[in-house]
Amino acid sequence: MKLTLVATCMFGLEKLLGEEIDALGLSRLDTMDGRVTFEGTEADIPRANIALRCAERVFVHLGEFPARSFAELFDGTKSLPWEEWVGRLDAFPVKGHSIKSGLTSLPDCQSIVKKAVVERLREKYGISWFEESGVKYQIEFFIFKDVAHLMIDTSGVALHKRGYRPEAGAAPLRETLAAALVYTARPREDILFWDPFCGSGTIAIEAAMLVSGRAPGLGRSFAGEDFANIPGTLWDNAREEATARIRTDCKFEVYASDIDEDILDITYENALRAGVEEYINIFQADARKIKKEDRKGTVVCNPPYGERMGEREEIERLYQQLGGSFKALYPWQIYVLTSCDRFDRLYGQRADKIKKLYNGMLPCYLYEYFKPAEARDEKGRTAKEIFDRKPDRRPETHPDRGSDRYPADRNRKPDFGNRDRKPYGPRADRPYPPKKKD
Numbered sequence: 001m002k003l004t005l006v007a008t009c010m011f012g013l014e015k016l017l018g019e020e021i022d023a024l025g026l027s028r029l030d031t032m033d034g035r036v037t038f039e040g041t042e043a044d045i046p047r048a049n050i051a052l053r054c055a056e057r058v059f060v061h062l063g064e065f066p067a068r069s070f071a072e073l074f075d076g077t078k079s080l081p082w083e084e085w086v087g088r089l090d091a092f093p094v095k096g097h098s099i100k101s102g103l104t105s106l107p108d109c110q111s112i113v114k115k116a117v118v119e120r121l122r123e124k125y126g127i128s129w130f131e132e133s134g135v136k137y138q139i140e141f142f143i144f145k146d147v148a149h150l151m152i153d154t155s156g157v158a159l160h161k162r163g164y165r166p167e168a169g170a171a172p173l174r175e176t177l178a179a180a181l182v183y184t185a186r187p188r189e190d191i192l193f194w195d196p197f198c199g200s201g202t203i204a205i206e207a208a209m210l211v212s213g214r215a216p217g218l219g220r221s222f223a224g225e226d227f228a229n230i231p232g233t234l235w236d237n238a239r240e241e242a243t244a245r246i247r248t249d250c251k252f253e254v255y256a257s258d259i260d261e262d263i264l265d266i267t268y269e270n271a272l273r274a275g276v277e278e279y280i281n282i283f284q285a286d287a288r289k290i291k292k293e294d295r296k297g298t299v300v301c302n303p304p305y306g307e308r309m310g311e312r313e314e315i316e317r318l319y320q321q322l323g324g325s326f327k328a329l330y331p332w333q334i335y336v337l338t339s340c341d342r343f344d345r346l347y348g349q350r351a352d353k354i355k356k357l358y359n360g361m362l363p364c365y366l367y368e369y370f371k372p373a374e375a376r377d378e379k380g381r382t383a384k385e386i387f388d389r390k391p392d393r394r395p396e397t398h399p400d401r402g403s404d405r406y407p408a409d410r411n412r413k414p415d416f417g418n419r420d421r422k423p424y425g426p427r428a429d430r431p432y433p434p435k436k437k438d
């Protein structure tokens with residue numbers, strides 16, 4: 001049956017999620033903040049749940065209608081074919097949210113939607129009492145600009161929970177956001193991929209999963225597996241399709257390092273659970289001292305923010321120090337995700353691109369560096385020294401800073417670092433795989 005499906009995501013990931021949907025051969029219908037609507041069949045529900053790296057959930061969209069009043073919400077909900085999905089014994093809890101709409105009381109909307117579905121099913125099944133002891137069909141309403149969208153959640157546990165990270169560090173990155181950073185950095189087998197602030201290893205693991213073709217949902221189950229409309233064979237087929245895409249000849253290499261030796265056991269355990277430990281070289285290192293190897297490389301990281309870990313001054317000093325060590329990695333590309341809206345100033349180099357993203361509810365910026373750091377200007381000043389002095393005629397690239405300007409990146413010279421130094425590698429005193437703790 002032709003269905004309308006909705007994949008939700010964190011704000012800022014809609015474009016990448018849309019591209020993932022295209023890659024599954026499905027047609028997009030609409031994109032709005034935090035959700036992409038597309039066409040599919042029952043067979044595409046398992047495919048989307050298993051394969052989408054940036055999605056939080058996949059819903060079946062039952063219908064939409066104007067809902068400026070509770071009466072409209074009730075009538076519109078009641079008009080939808082709930083009996084096509086929900087059986088007479090099944091459970092159908094309701095939740096949802098409302099944005100830029102007249103109906104603002106969520107508990108009231110929730111109980112109206114519930115009553116309308118009960119009313120519809122009562123008429124269809126000829127019963128007045130619903131046991132709700134069977135399969136759970138989580139109903140979700142989303143009211144946006146006075147239009148209600150009614151959906152059934154097919155994912156259950158949110159899709160960022162891949163199953164490989166029961167344990168995480170103090171400030172772990174959501175897996176879906178890590179996947180988005182990885183997509184942005186376009187990892188390739190011939191390029192070393194390095195997260196020097198790896199924590200529990202999320203970015204490194206998502207990179208290894210992407211390049212080795214391992215679907216994010218292969219290690220978990222989904223609410224839709226119990227749905228009568230989605231037979232088990234469809235889930236089996238989708239898992240087979242995803243398994244067939246895993247590459248056994250992959251030569252991708254990832255470095256995952258952190259200053260905190262203790263977190264690295266968790267990194268390893270997570271990589272093991274994700275089935276990608278063979279690609280990831282885990283070792284202890286201070287990111288301020290990492291050295292470029294004599295090969296192409298990309299750094300993607302999420303250093304401490306200051307909001308959640310460490311003190312602000314200390315974090316700012318760290319960002320300044322990274323301005324020395326990371327710039328020496330050129331021509332490697334550098335991607336840094338932080339909530340600090342002046343990271344580039346502290347780092348001392350204007351980013352080539354800045355993307356606004358959200359880590360949970362926290363607004364963040366992905367600072368992307370592809371070009372050489374400017375060395376010194378004609379007066380011998382560093383980027384840091386000339387920051388804020390000269391107006392820049394180029395348009396501001398920071399999404400949240402409209403008015404101020406940066407110094408122009410004139411007289412840039414590539415900084416190839418010290419080629420005589422030995423390549424940095426895993427520490428000999430940290431055996432790989434790491435020894436388990438008692």
Ligand SMILES: C[S@@+](CC[C@H](N)C(=O)[O-])C[C@H]1O[C@@H](n2cnc3c(N)ncnc32)[C@H](O)[C@@H]1O
Pocket residue numbers: 168169171172173174196197198199200201202203257258259260263285286287288302303304305
């Ligand atoms: C925000 S957390 C990274 C979270 C990680 N992306 C994850 O998903 O678990 C920052 C990490 O940076 C590490 N760190 C702090 N200072 C460091 C330094 N100078 N060098 C390397 N790692 C450092 C911390 O130990 C912490 O694990």
